[in-house]
Amino acid sequence: MTDLITASNITVNRGETKILDNVSLTIGESEFITILGPNGGGKSMLLKCLMGFYIPDNGNIKRKRHLRIGYVPQQFTSEQTMPISVGQFLRLRKKVSAEELETITAETNIEALVNKPLNILSGGELQRILVARALIGAPDLLILDEPAQNLDISGQLAFYKLLSEIYEKRSFSILMVSHDLHMVMATTKKVICLFHHVCCSGEPQVVTKDPEFITLFGNDMAEMMAVYQHGHNHSHAH
């Protein structure tokens, strides 16, 4: 097993403040990692560093050779003034065979949307299309930046369910930034709490009991998480 990305002691300064302070993390094969943390805690900056389009002031990042990353961006609003079909958007700057496109559209449940214009789609449909685009070229690692931010509760549920299904089917890794604590807890395998530095990390159940997590998100949130997981585990028994 080779690790996909190893970041050691990354520090990013912006003036006097340290956006990232001595952050280290490793993304291995077939991992599902979620980065949690308050706004302005450096989550997006960490993603930029990991993907290599921001060079940290200190520390280094090792990427596996020929690492293929699929990226799903934050807050996607489709441009109303540009006429473009879903199919053309998916193929834009991508080499993709008809078979691969067929597999991916089936996997993300967007077969019916391929010939539609991009600008009439709902938030949930757009997110699925962005995931589909990111899956082209069989990435080793899928990076998602707050993918379900603009969706309602049922939309979020459906989206995370789809993501889990894709994760189970493909033997690749997922790194996701998210705010949806309760949703994430049920899906992800590992949580990293980031507030400029890594506050705590580990399995979701373990992290919610961590004193630093409780300081960061408040006791209520930690208790709510515990209750949620409790309920969630029970629901499997029914």
Next chain:
Amino acid sequence: MLIESFIIKGLLAGIIVALVAGVMGCFVVWRRMAYFGDSLAHSALLGVAFGIALGINLNLSIIILCSFFALLLVWLQRKGIFATDTLLGILAHAALSVGVVTISLLEQRIDLHSYLFGDILTVGDDQIWWLVIGGSFILLTLALNWSSLVLMTIDEDLAQAEQVAVSRLQILLMFLMTIVVAISIKIVGILLIASMLIIAPAASRQLSKSPEMMAIIACLIGTISVIIGMYFSFELDTPSGPTIVAALAIIFVISFPLARIHKKTK
């Protein structure tokens, strides 16, 4: 034969402007650069003034001054003290005013009117060459970077994650805009360059299903407007710029019912 020659030159110049503006204008519409384009055109008058004062080619002096204007704008934007529209409002009208003052002080007989509203029938051979070379450069550059530009217009983060050099392309687009302004001033005039860039793509938007189709239809609409505009400009002895833009505006209005019929027939 004299009449025919200057009409043909004017027509050729107008059609090149229509083609360049049709494609470039799509990006202006998509990326909301309309006010930027308008401001750039206003600042071009200062370029005209400098060109005349220093005795250098006007196209060149406009490109240099507009590039400087664009860089100044980017620098001020990064400072973040004022919103972009405030900055553009200040820079554009300051440059226009200083330009008019400078031209007045030069004590040369300069037809300000022809710079403001265009004078397509006095286009000379050297201007045709500027149009052909500048226009081909713009169209070729846009075509070569087409899919990257389209992707970056849809979502900049996504484009950056997929190895598109986003900031380099943004600067490239700004630079191309300065060339568009420089070479088309003589044809449509400073005050109407922005409308030349916007109206044809906006009309075309209703009728197209892909970015490429929108650009091609915008070129067609622009070309038709230039032909109609030039005909009436010549017949009625009206300034070329406003006559062409009036033709564009009429086509824009017609595009709405046309788009409805287009949709119904499918």
